[in-house]
Amino acid sequence: MKRFQVIIAPVFRRDTRRATQRFLRNTLILCAWSGARIRVISEKPSDEMTALISNLRSQMCCESVGCVVETAPPGEMVTFLKKIVEEDEADLLALNLEKGMMGRPVMSHDKGAVFLETNLPTLIIPGSVTFGYPPISxxxxxxxxxxxxxxxxxxxxxxxxxxxxxxxxxxxxxxxxxxxxxxxxxxxxxxxxxxxxxxxxxxxxxxxxxxxxxxxxxxxxxxxxxxxxxxxxxxxxxxxxxxxLVLEWKGSLRSGRAEVLRAILRHAGFPVLLVRPEVHGYARLRIGKDFPLAG
CATH class of the missing domain: 3.40.50 (Rossmann fold)
Known part of the structure; x- marks a missing residue:
């Protein structure tokens, strides 16, 4: 993944410690493999996140991975990340999917808002995914x-x-x-x-x-x-x-929209990279007749 130099990994205050550890572990492996740096933006206390990252890097022998931990004010994650994107200081957004009812992955409202507003290529990592090395084959x-x-x-x-x-x-x-x-x-x-x-x-x-x-x-x-x-x-x-899996997508995650994408994310046991299309004046993008990708 040499195309990406800086991977943004947002951590939300609602994320459990176990989910956060798994997500950051996967992102660190991705960075170690690709040579990218990780930029953790957390709603949790900075001391807690710094200690967690330090322990993971030591356990996984990833001390060489460049890492920055920053704290976003509560409720300001979207604004904080948009500023980073506007300053051209990020290449890829990584998001973890939580397990909801019946153990299926779900995207919380906060993460959905970050995904929709930052306009970055977004790597969605379901909670059931544990990267090996190399993480992608x-x-x-x-x-x-x-x-x-x-x-x-x-x-x-x-x-x-x-x-x-x-x-x-x-x-x-x-x-x-x-x-x-x-x-x-x-x-x-x-x-x-x-x-x-x-x-x-x-x-x-x-x-x-x-x-x-x-x-x-x-x-x-x-x-x-x-x-x-x-x-x-x-x-x-x-x-x-x-x-x-790489998909080109632009649109909404609201009910009634992008049903195929929603179905994929509900059942995904693999990482999904969502890419925004270049703007060429097209009004609608489809896969077959069942995949409306534009809102």
Whole structure:
């Protein structure tokens, strides 16, 4: 993750000590792997957080990770973080998902507000996730339905090249013919081998027009599938540790909006990187017909 130099890790006063320890442990591992620095913004007493971070760095042999701990006034986390973003002092926001009813991850109102207002790429880490080393071994990008430039794919290609990670693409539509493995770049039947490779390459070229052919070699599979979007994403992510899901998203987390995203987060057992799209005058962005991403 060399694309990110400073990772913001907000800690809220409602977070339990156990959840905070797990979240900071995961973020420290990510920083140690990527070379990024961690900037902890806490609503809890600074002495408590400094001691916790110091103990974690010592236990995990992460003393080399650059770390700053700051205290946000109660109820002012959003304002505090927006100022940091405006001063261009952060590259990535990390948020942990708490366990709610029936053990499913939920995003609290405070964290939702931070996510919506800071406008940073946001790594959401469910409480059930415990990073190993390396924390990420592959990347899955859920592609948009329209042919257009994709900030998620561009960022995934950058991460793939910087960290030697394979990148897989998933594009969900209503009707599609595919091989038994679902991969257009992996095993293409004779019937489609002349037509589909060119279509896939064209699709990727339009989605990431500024990536070179050499950079795009990190792309391993292109899955073109039909069905329920959130189910297919979870199916492709599987149970293997180390997979990162990258989505391009802009909109609201309110009830009735972004239902597919909400479904993914409710059942996610993997980290999700949400990326804001570049502004090109588009009014709506979809994955298939079921994934409205713009409010």
């Amino acid at each position: 592959s990347v899955l990008v859920a592609m948009a339905g329209e042919r257009r430039q994709s900030e998620a794919l561009r960022l995934a290609i950058t991460l793939g090249n910087d960290n030697g990670l394979p990148v897989d693409l998933l594009h969900v539509t209503d009707n599609v013919r595919r091989d038994e493995n679902g991969s257009m770049l992996g095993n293409i039947s004779d019937e489609f081998q002349h037509e589909y490779p060119g279509m896939v390459q064209e699709f990727i070229a339009e989605a990431s027009p500024f990536s070179t052919e050499k950079e795009k070699r990190c792309i391993r599979h292109f899955w073109h599938m039909r069905g329920d979007v959130s189910h297919l994403i979870r199916e492709r992510m599987g149970e293997d540790r180390g997979k990162l």
